[in-house]
Amino acid sequence: MEETQKISVYRLDPTPSRFTIRVTAGGLLSAFGHNPLIGVRDFSGEVQFDPASPESASLHVEVSARSLEVAGDVNEKDRREIERIMHEQVLESDSYPVIEFQSSEIKVTSSGAGQFRAEISGELSLHGVSRQQTIVARVTSSGERLRASGEFSIYQTEYGIQLVTVAGGALKVKDELKASFEILASAVRAQDTAAA
Numbered sequence: 001m002e003e004t005q006k007i008s009v010y011r012l013d014p015t016p017s018r019f020t021i022r023v024t025a026g027g028l029l030s031a032f033g034h035n036p037l038i039g040v041r042d043f044s045g046e047v048q049f050d051p052a053s054p055e056s057a058s059l060h061v062e063v064s065a066r067s068l069e070v071a072g073d074v075n076e077k078d079r080r081e082i083e084r085i086m087h088e089q090v091l092e093s094d095s096y097p098v099i100e101f102q103s104s105e106i107k108v109t110s111s112g113a114g115q116f117r118a119e120i121s122g123e124l125s126l127h128g129v130s131r132q133q134t135i136v137a138r139v140t141s142s143g144e145r146l147r148a149s150g151e152f153s154i155y156q157t158e159y160g161i162q163l164v165t166v167a168g169g170a171l172k173v174k175d176e177l178k179a180s181f182e183i184l185a186s187a188v189r190a191q192d193t194a195a196a
Contacts, residue, residue: 010047010146010185012061017183019043020071021154024174036074036082042067045101047148047185051116051141054108059120061101065093090161091127100125101133114141118148129159137181149182 019040045061068086070079087093103122111117116139124133137150154177156163165172 008048008050008187010049011188012043012045012047012183012185014041014043017181019181019183020179021068022178022180024176024178026172026174036070037072038068038086039071040068046188047146049139049141049146051114054110054116054118055106057103057106057108057118059101059103059106059122063099065091065097065099068093085164090156090164096127098125101135108139111138115139116141124154126154127159127161131158144187146185146187147182148185151178151180153178 021038021040023036023038025035040063042064043061045059048056048058050056066087068083068091070082074082101122101124103120105121107119107121109117118137118139120135120137122133123130133152133154135150135152137148140147155175156173156177157175163173163175
């Protein structure tokens, strides 16, 4: 006998969300360099999540590479130069306009009423390279809304990205990028699935 369960579908809402990437400088002159904070402005995606059946969860996210811009207190000249290097030399945004993540497995454990810890494993496609990436998030479910927050690291060289150097190598960007997010999503529909 089959029973039908509802899986709620939520759409990511970038307007109230916060998604940033911290770039760290290294090398001899790193004390004088910027550690720019990059804001991710344009992203979309869907979450399937049912608190009664959390193992059925899934996540798909698409980011417009061109939407990445310098956030925080940086003067306009430096901001323009950092963004030019980021899009032309690092992301090569014209050639690789979309950054995409598709979950393959999500392990969810409850940490209280409407509170969950999610270990999200999946494939991150960046700069023409796809690799496995795991993201750990704290998730709050309140019916029509989901809120997820957490941090994860990306290593640029794993995606074929050449590390940027300035001043003959005395100032260079470190391989590790630290992403931080607090993302809100709103329910859009319920999808019927049959479970044996």
